[in-house]
Amino acid sequence: MDLDLGAPTVTADIARRLRARIRAGELSPGDRLPAERDLAKQMGVGRVSVREALRLLQAGGYVEVRRGATGGTFVTQLDLPYRNWLSEIRSGVGDVTDILELRIGLEGQAAKLAATRRTDAELEAMAAAIDEMSTSDSRVSFRNSDARFHAALAQAARNPRLESAIAGARGEMFAPLDALVYTEVVESSRAGHLAVYEAVRDGDAERARRAMEDHLEQTRQELEQLIFGKDAVDAVGQHPLRSAD
Incomplete structure (x- = not known):
């Protein structure tokens, strides 16, 4: 606690x-x-x-x-707080669903705004973070690059209140891949970030919003495996977090 x-x-x-x-x-x-x-x-x-x-x-x-x-x-x-966090979200699945839905709304809007407001420096920061994901060899390095990408995107939206709200929502969860850093998951996450980056780079606001929503939906699925275990999710055959809506 x-x-x-x-x-x-x-x-x-x-x-x-x-x-x-x-x-x-x-x-x-x-x-x-x-x-x-x-x-x-x-x-x-x-x-x-x-x-x-x-x-x-x-x-x-x-x-x-x-x-x-x-x-x-x-x-x-972070072993103790991470274990405590897992215990808390396993006993309050609806809370995690609420946080994810909030993040989808906030970060989807941020991606949409960033597509028309970003600077070259912010775009470069996002690209650098994605490159670092490819070479991540630990959960620490992955967390760092993931945080840098989302921070640069939020800043590029040019809305301090939105940026603060995103930081707050992200702070309610640990970076979700902490216990799932293996090649397939890292690559899927990198692909999600890349899709957002390319839409922002191209100035396509609606595509940027959709790409962020898709990325966070992937996060939802990875959280299901983290919370319930892959075997349990496969056995149920549905998305427990989504079904908690």
Whole structure:
């Protein structure tokens, strides 16, 4: 569990925002968080609130504190929070369906806007992220490239509120392929990202929206295998997450 029940509002909000960045892959295992004073400045809050938020994240298994000259606060391998997250979504399938439907709406719209608003630099960032997916050799590297692609796309939509909403929705789930990083899944995900990229590159707004929806539908299917197991999904012969609508 995330262990922020009863925490002060500011502290809980800081912990939620940092936790969302970790879950979405913006901060990965082994990454060092900025110093408390720098985090406080970035987030516009006091150092005491940041310190308490980091303690909540440490209790939840998201970060660890290392002492010494090369010490600091680092993202863990996320084994404990990942197991807790799986347990939570297995007991609340409807919640995952809600999140995925929200992401389809938000990111489909972002892709549509990005097709007519993106800059060359953002397009290059998306292309670089897709290239990195091809050479990913771990779930950490895949999470990083996936997060960079979606962040660049959201930024290209030129709507800060939409960008913030996308970050929030993505932060409610771990990057979905964490336990499924094998060749076939990586390639299918890369193909989905590539279809979105090509539509955005070509300035085809409607095709970009459809490509993003298709990509997130693939994510839904991969989540089914993650949550229920491939054998169980095959036996049921339908999509459990979709049937929970």
